[in-house]
Amino acid sequence: MAAKSDLERFLRENQPAKKFVPYCFLDKQSDTLTAYFEGDADYSKRLSDHLTLYLSLETDEIVGCRVKGISGIIEDLPNFIRINHKGVELSIVFFAFTGGAEEESRKALKDLARVATEREMVLEPCSA
């Protein structure tokens, strides 16, 4: 019998929670912010150098996004906004990118900010 791969072992030992909960995280190494609002199976669509959307395979609705080149924005945020006790409101991060964005990206960023507000999503400070 073939040996179990790392992946098989991990998936066997780590059963995901039954209910999806929206989340976001910063990855310093790739300089990206990833957010997921829904747990649908998804595909991605690159809108610009800075923004990739995750869309539901079933409905084509936005279920998440990946924002690239995030480090400068995150570092500057405390200079412009008040951060609540938990972290930075995720919607603010999306608004920060709308200024120089093309029309399609700007609309997507506004949609992302709206969803992030509805979900009360907060980007918590953490190490890489």
Add this chain to the structure above:
Amino acid sequence: MKTRWIVTFKAIDPRNPTKTWEVGLFERRLKMMVQQGHDAKLAQLKLVEEILEKGGTERLYGGWSRAETDDCFVYVGRPNHNWTSLTIETPAPKGCLFLVFVLPDGTIADWTWRQCSEDDPSCPSGVTGELLWPPNQT
């Protein structure tokens, strides 16, 4: 292996495609998906394994098509099926390729389905890096 990689794969080495190199995923990333119940994204890791380790790589690009990512890599494959959860297998989405994004040190940064380019069905939309493998293609 990076000390915090909890899952590793042997993939085509972009710097020497006749050999393999080790790529992997950080525990923190995977544990977050487990805790948040992101079953669908975890299930897509089965496709990552197919693309990287089981001969599923059709193309390998250098660069992520934005500044300062020339030393990153994209592995591209065309699985004929998808996993929409850890237990539900479906046909692959039509007109899509599966992409695995890898950092210069081998850390897997993302994995996703992506529509094919309208100009070239072998090439994913939005990927314009240098084709590293297979040789003799454009």
